[in-house]
Amino acid sequence: MEPHLQAKGTHFYTIGLSYKKADAEIRGHFSVSDEACEAILLQASQEGIEGLLVTSTCNRTELHGFAQHPFQLIKLLCEHTHGTVEEFEKVAYVHKNNQAVNHMFRVGTGLDSQILGDFEIISQLKRSFKLSKKYDLTNPFLERLINAVIQASKRIKNETEISSGATSVSFASVQYILKNVENISDKNILLFGTGKIGRNTCENLIKHTQNDHIVLINRTKQKAEKVAGKFNLVVKDYANIQAEIKNTDILIVATGAQKPTISKQLIYTNKPLLILDLSIPKNVADDVSELPNVSLVHLDYLSKMTDDTLQRRKQYIPQAEEIIEEIKLDFNSWLETRKFAPTIRALKKKLAYLKDSEINHQRKKYSGFDEKQAELLGDRIIQKITNHFANHLREDNSTSDESIELIRKVFQLQNK
16 A cells, blocks of 8 residues: 555654553653644654654554654654653554554554553544644545544444443543452542543542542642532642642542652651552652552553453454454545546646647637637546546556556656
8 A cells, every 4th residue: 555645755654652562651751742742743844744643642652644764753753752762662663554554543443452442542633633734734645544543433332342331541440449448438539630531530430439538639720620510529729739648548640741740758648548640651750659558550550450341342353343444445445546646637637738729729720619619528528538547547456557657658647
């Protein structure tokens, strides 16, 4: 598969790293903040890259785009994160053209997620495309591909049960608490961070623990109050976090900072304290686990928790893959059509030039020449001729390259 839409000499690449080979610390080095994402897109635009998407979640960071060599994309990523090229090469993957397309389908449909069937990534892909459009870094290929992946994701959700049951990082954290903490309904719980994972965790806590001792803290208090209002919970100021940690039994950290927000110095409690860090990069400093009364559990451990729900989901993988192949077939057919579109456009332009020349000649030769009728007749003949060529190329993919070359040679068309 060749995209046929890119600038000459470039290919479609996916470069990135994920939970499969990179641990939480390494993923944290390559985590892309909102500011870094915009900086990457701005530099890509300045460097003449035709199309680029940036995705960064707790489980993976990826760049999908057109380049002459994948190092162009790797360099962009490393220049705007805390990771190095050497570090990236140890855990990274690079996919080209068809492999890159296949990879995006698997990622976008939850088949490559750390928790099978977790579809959070599809909303990230939508946001990424919207941001790339702002920087004029999209093209018909990327737009068609994203729409195809979204379509596959919707169909898999609707036609299979691969996302059935409540299994996500936020739910896994609540499962862990239920299994490891006695009398959970009597414990004090502090949730620090009310972004998407924080909100989901909060909802699962209320649903499964019957606990009404949940306190919310967020750097922006207004965001925490919005969540608290929905569930009738208590919100405390960020300035009081140390006192609240001292008062709590379970601390759940779901902040999105690039550096730890919970340090050893913040913890002054002698009673047992369970800390769950649901953030990438880690937002709880590693040395916190040195405290004798503290148990620290990170997102990666929670993501490995398997239960009956996950086992049940696996049986739907073949059905999901069939849906992907069906939609990918349509995408590839469209792509093949794009392959000969420039030739058809050039042929149409050449025929229009011949038509105009002949009409000009006939106008001078005959008085009373009906130019309007001749224009109409000429345009209809051109459309019929180009349609015949397009249908031939579409129906005979095996010899399309040779046919394109013959058309260009016969009609002396300019090279693309």
